[in-house]
Amino acid sequence: MTSPLTLEHDGPLAVITLDRPDVLNAFDEALTTALASAVTETANDAAIRAVVITGAGRAFSAGQDLRDRALMVEAGKDLHLGDELRRRYHPVIAAIRAMRKPVIAAVNGVVAGAGLGIAVACDVRVATASATFRAAWGRVGLVPDAGSAYFLPRLVGFGRAMDMILTGEPVSADEALRIGLATRVWPDADFAREWRAYARTLAAGATEAFALSKEGLSASWDHDLAGFLEIEAGLQDRAGRTRDYAEGVKAFTAKRRAAFEGR
Ligand code: T3D
Numbered sequence: 001m002t003s004p005l006t007l008e009h010d011g012p013l014a015v016i017t018l019d020r021p022d023v024l025n026a027f028d029e030a031l032t033t034a035l036a037s038a039v040t041e042t043a044n045d046a047a048i049r050a051v052v053i054t055g056a057g058r059a060f061s062a063g064q065d066l067r068d069r070a071l072m073v074e075a076g077k078d079l080h081l082g083d084e085l086r087r088r089y090h091p092v093i094a095a096i097r098a099m100r101k102p103v104i105a106a107v108n109g110v111v112a113g114a115g116l117g118i119a120v121a122c123d124v125r126v127a128t129a130s131a132t133f134r135a136a137w138g139r140v141g142l143v144p145d146a147g148s149a150y151f152l153p154r155l156v157g158f159g160r161a162m163d164m165i166l167t168g169e170p171v172s173a174d175e176a177l178r179i180g181l182a183t184r185v186w187p188d189a190d191f192a193r194e195w196r197a198y199a200r201t202l203a204a205g206a207t208e209a210f211a212l213s214k215e216g217l218s219a220s221w222d223h224d225l226a227g228f229l230e231i232e233a234g235l236q237d238r239a240g241r242t243r244d245y246a247e248g249v250k251a252f253t254a255k256r257r258a259a260f261e262g263r
Pocket of ligand 1: 022023024026062063064065066067069083084085110112113114115134136137139140142145
């Protein structure tokens with residue numbers, strides 16, 4: 001059986017490409033299993049210092065494979081979608097958030113449903129100019145899932161997130177950039193080159209400081225200012241003891257570019 005995704009190593013960068021282009025990279029059982037395993041593998045590989053998730057063809061992902069679900073509905077199966085989420089999607093979301101290296105969603109086309117959930121769980125989203133972001137759940141009678149009701153309002157605000165969810169209308173890449181859903185948009189012809197250059201730069205960065213930064217930003221959601229400032233002090237303590245900090249200050253005084261090892 002062919003794999004529903006590819007995992008490429010480009011030096012310290014790992015590129016996970018969802019690869020079911022005929023169905024816009026919709027998630028069936030095999031794809032969610034393969035994605036969970038690719039995310040875990042890259043998380044555990046110390047040589048990997050940044051991870052890109054993207055899609056083959058004209059979509060990032062159209063979310064859950066609805067053909068699978070239609071077959072189950074037609075067969076009169078008792079559906080337990082909560083269990084499906086717990087078993088197949090939640091481990092992927094948790095692993096992306098726990099990943100101690102930047103995870104970049106390179107949104108190469110349409111992204112919808114649980115595909116949007118995966119994209120908004122990533123640390124940053126970069127998009128091709130023709131990409132569209134769709135909170136498609138309402139149109140099939142579901143609620144936002146794969147963590148999207150958690151991350152989407154934090155990225156774009158409650159009202160904008162609700163508008164996307166209630167209407168299901170596509171949000172263009174330019175609009176996504178304007179509202180903070182994407183942070184960079186490049187023309188379609190340049191997209192593959194640009195996201196790779198961007199991701200390689202992140203992969204050559206101060207990886208441990210990036211991990212601590214991710215920890216700090218995530219913790220800021222759950223603490224008051226006093227509690228958070230204490231967390232910040234602890235994180236900076238740890239960053240200040242890394243080899244990269246020593247290299248960073250030496251490079252600064254020598255007026256040269258720092259050569260970070262990621263630790
Ligand atoms: O476990 C659980 O069930 C948990 C629940 C998870 C939540 C979800 O993710 S629910 C699914 C949410 N996603 C959607 O509702 C999106 C469904 N797709 C669309 O609305 C449209 O395909 C798009 C707007 C994304 C793109 O439209 P368009 O016109 O560019 O392409 P298309 O012709 O609709 O799609 C191309 C092919 O991909 C087509 O197959 P065909 O006719 O060429 O053989 C289409 O059926 C297939 N496809 C698209 N999305 C899905 C899909 N096949 C299976 N599942 C899909 N989600």
